[in-house]
Amino acid sequence: xxxxxxxxxxxxxxxxxxxxxxxxxxxxxxxxxxxxxxxxxxxxxxxxxxxxxxxxxxxxxxxxxxxxxxxxxxxxxxxxxxxxxxxxxxxxxxxxxxxxxxxxxxxxxxxxxxxxxxxxxxxxxxxxxxxxxxxxxxxxxxxxxxxxxxxxxxxxxxxxxxxxxxxxxxxxxxxxxxxxxxxxxxxxxxxxxxxxxxxxxxxxxxxxxxxxxxxxxxxxxxxxxxxxxxxxxxxxxxxxxxx
Numbered sequence: 001x002x003x004x005x006x007x008x009x010x011x012x013x014x015x016x017x018x019x020x021x022x023x024x025x026x027x028x029x030x031x032x033x034x035x036x037x038x039x040x041x042x043x044x045x046x047x048x049x050x051x052x053x054x055x056x057x058x059x060x061x062x063x064x065x066x067x068x069x070x071x072x073x074x075x076x077x078x079x080x081x082x083x084x085x086x087x088x089x090x091x092x093x094x095x096x097x098x099x100x101x102x103x104x105x106x107x108x109x110x111x112x113x114x115x116x117x118x119x120x121x122x123x124x125x126x127x128x129x130x131x132x133x134x135x136x137x138x139x140x141x142x143x144x145x146x147x148x149x150x151x152x153x154x155x156x157x158x159x160x161x162x163x164x165x166x167x168x169x170x171x172x173x174x175x176x177x178x179x180x181x182x183x184x185x186x187x188x189x190x191x192x193x194x195x196x197x198x199x200x201x202x203x204x205x206x207x208x209x210x211x212x213x214x215x216x217x218x219x220x221x222x223x224x225x226x227x228x229x230x231x232x233x234x235x236x237x238x239x240x241x242x243x
Contacts (some may be wrong), residue, residue, distance in 0.1 A: 003034040005062045006201075006225045008208060015205030018198040021207060024121035027051055027194035034058030048115035049171030052193050053093035059197045060086040062204075066081075067196065072180055075185035082189070089193065093171035101164035105157055108147035112161055113140050114169035138159040211238060 006014055014033060018026055031043040034054035043051060059067070067089075069082040101112045119139045126132040137158045141149045153161070165172065175188040211234050215226050218241055226234065 003036075003058045005059050006033065008231070009224075011201060011208060012205050015202045018201055020205060022121065022124065023192075023195065024117050024124055026198050027055065027120070028117045030058060030113060030194055030197055044117045046115045047169045047172060048120070049093050049114065049169040051176070052171055053090055055193050055197055056089045056093070059193065059200070062197075063200055069176075069196065070192070071189045073178075073180040073183060073185055074187055076183040078180055078182040080178060080180065082178065084176060084191070089171065089174060089191070091203060092174055101168055102144065103141075103157070103160055103164060105115065105141075105150055105153070109144040109145070110149070111144055112144040112164040113142055114165060115140055127225055133162070134158045137165075140165055148156050199229075214238060214241060 002017050006107050008223065010033075013032075017029055021029055028040060028044045028051070031046065031051045031054040032038060032040050034057055035043060043054070046054075067084050067086060069084065071080045072083055073077070097193040099153055103110050103112060115136060120138055121141065123135050126135060137153055140161060143149065174191040174193070176191060177186070178189050194214045201217075212223055212226050215221060215234065215237055216223065219237070229237070
């Protein structure tokens with residue numbers, strides 16, 4: 001079942017919640033908003049691709065299919081405007097497979113599982129990208145025959161685990177291929193849909209608070225009374241204040 005847009009009061013609550021949470025917690029929280037029949041814990045255990053699909057569906061219900069992003073060229077630091085659609089991201093999530101992936105390290109067999117929000121939270125404190133990537137790879141190894149997960153991994157092993165994770169959960173690390181017209185550089189830019197939606201929710205909440213402030217100041221109504229008016233009635237009163 002497709003999620004419904006948040007009410008005005010829910011929007012304000014969601015903005016406050018997003019501002020006070022870490023990136024990993026924000027992703028779980030937004031997925032839970034998009035899947036109200038699932039617990040916070042259940043959303044935390046979802047593969048990142050499935051979690052982000054719930055966030056994309058919620059964003060689509062609230063702000064439409066078109067997603068406007070911006071990126072900075074790593075070569076010349078030029079700003080690029082990027083447009084993509086919710087449908088495109090959902091199509092990536094739909095290509096996930098249940099096929100088992102195994103890898104052999106020093107003669108021991110390991111299954112590879114998709115990363116979840118707990119994994120992202122665990123590596124969030126690691127400042128070095130390569131070190132964080134290696135730790136994520138270690139966390140996603142599941143011993144097949146009782147072997148212990150090795151304390152460290154070779155770069156080729158990290159790459160192999162990453163490739164297996166991408167095959168299992170292709171939407172777990174979505175990116176868009178970009179080309180810079182200024183310096184002719186090309187790179188893959190990650191898409192943080194949780195960060196995108198959180199920013200849009202916070203922006204919409206700020207605009208709503210401005211409306212509430214103006215109407216409360218003019219008419220001395222409570223926040224609850226103003227929200228109960230609905231968006232069209234609020235706009236009608238605001239238009240009269242400008243006459």
